[in-house]
Amino acid sequence: MNVVEEKSIDNAWEELLNQLQSLVGKRPADLNAVLFLIGVQELGKGPIRFSKEAKQDLMHIAVCRVLSQSGYYTFEGYDKDGWPQWTLAKPVPVGDLLSQENFLKQHVIQYFESLLV
Template identity: 85%
Template sequence: MDQKTIDERWEDLLGQLQSLVGKRPADLNAVLFLIGVQELGKGPKRFSKEAKQDLMHIAVCRVLSQSGYYTFDGYDKDGWPKWLLEKPIPPGDLLKQENFLKEHVIQYFQSLLV
């Protein structure tokens, strides 16, 4: 990635997402939800609280798959993607883990633009 700080790159991404979806995502969880909906591929609809958590899990697995932490393992009977954990996620405090995810989310969106 370039020399910008993670916070600067994150703010740039939120601005781009605001242009695309018409509303600025409030936080990392909102961005993960958007990625989960995209990866599920069933279009926007109302999701239960449990389904929203599942969508965010799909997003985490997808973005971390770029670095080999997860591999795609097909779809379940309901058409939801399944992932296998391949290596442990690096430990760290909450801020370190959030920045780790943000970096992967930024890479995810950059890969879509290539």
């Protein structure tokens, strides 16, 4: 990824964080916080208390959901407790921590853009 692409992702990310602050009343601290919000949204059970393990599961749901836009995961349905289940459809690109974070941020930005259409 070149510097221009990285800057545009950073700008779009900051804009998204500002929009989320307006929506939820608090600015998400980082990518994990945004993934948690997406997971809660995708689970569809509203704002309830989640255990630490459930919070990790919610972030996994979010990663699967946002990467499904590019065909990395396929939605399989819901388990007996109503949690969405995903299957890896193709390998996720490998990279260093920064490139993986930017890859996820791009998909998160696309996720929210698709909700506004």
